Amino acid sequence: xxxxxxxxxxxxxxxxxxxxxxxxxxxxxxxxxxxxxxxxxxxxxxxxxxxxxxxxxxxxxxxxxxxxxxxxxxxxxxxxxxxxxxxxxxxxxxxxxxxxxxxxxxxxxxxxxxxxxxxxxxxxxxxxxxxxxxxxxxxxxxxxxxxxxxxxxxxx
Numbered sequence: 001x002x003x004x005x006x007x008x009x010x011x012x013x014x015x016x017x018x019x020x021x022x023x024x025x026x027x028x029x030x031x032x033x034x035x036x037x038x039x040x041x042x043x044x045x046x047x048x049x050x051x052x053x054x055x056x057x058x059x060x061x062x063x064x065x066x067x068x069x070x071x072x073x074x075x076x077x078x079x080x081x082x083x084x085x086x087x088x089x090x091x092x093x094x095x096x097x098x099x100x101x102x103x104x105x106x107x108x109x110x111x112x113x114x115x116x117x118x119x120x121x122x123x124x125x126x127x128x129x130x131x132x133x134x135x136x137x138x139x140x141x142x143x144x145x146x147x148x149x150x151x152x153x154x155x156x
Contacts, residue, residue: 003131003155006060006078006091009035013055025074026051028059034072037061039080044118046081046133046153056083060091079118079133086137087150096128099144106146107134114151123154131155 011028018024023040037059039045051057061075068074081089092100098107109115115123133153139145 001078001155002062003091004093005062005064007063008058008060008089008091009037009075010058010083010089011035011056013051013053013057015053016051026059026077027072028057035059036072036074037080038074038076040076043077044079046079046118047120049082051080051082056085056087057081058083058089081133081135081153083135084137084150088136090134090136091131091155092134094128094130094132096126098128103144105134105139106142106144107132107152108146108148109152110148113149115154116151117154117156127152127154 009028009030011030014027014029016024016026023038026037026039028035028037058081059077060079061077083089090105094100094107115127117123133155134149135151136147136149139147
């Protein structure tokens with residue numbers, strides 16, 4: 001999987017519709033309107049959380065795949081993460097100094113930061129030079145902005 005091609009749709013789960021035995025469609029209310037997200041057996045749901053209406057989530061999909069010209073837009077989710085109140089999420093490549101490849105974020109790792117793999121296992125190696133899914137709430141006003149994440153999911 002080329003994680004650099006993933007972009008997110010962040011919104012609130014409105015409802016679910018079945019689209020097959022092993023897949024379902026989730027309707028999200030995002031800032032721009034409505035988006036339909038297909039969840040199937042290949043979708044990684046971080047922490048195996050059961051999605052419910054009213055939950056705020058980030059659905060990451062591959063921006064290089066063709067999309068039907070329909071409204072509302074419909075994307076196939078690769079990763080879905082449930083977000084807490086006022087929480088933000090970023091999926092980026094971070095270098096050895098934990099600076100995002102696009103210099104949009106600098107991570108300050110703390111003892112309280114949860115670090116795990118996609119399947120929920122603890123990660124004990126260096127997190128630099130990897131794609132990371134970062135959960136955080138506040139950043140500094142520096143350039144690049146700095147944050148101490150609540151949680152980091154390492155995408156191996």
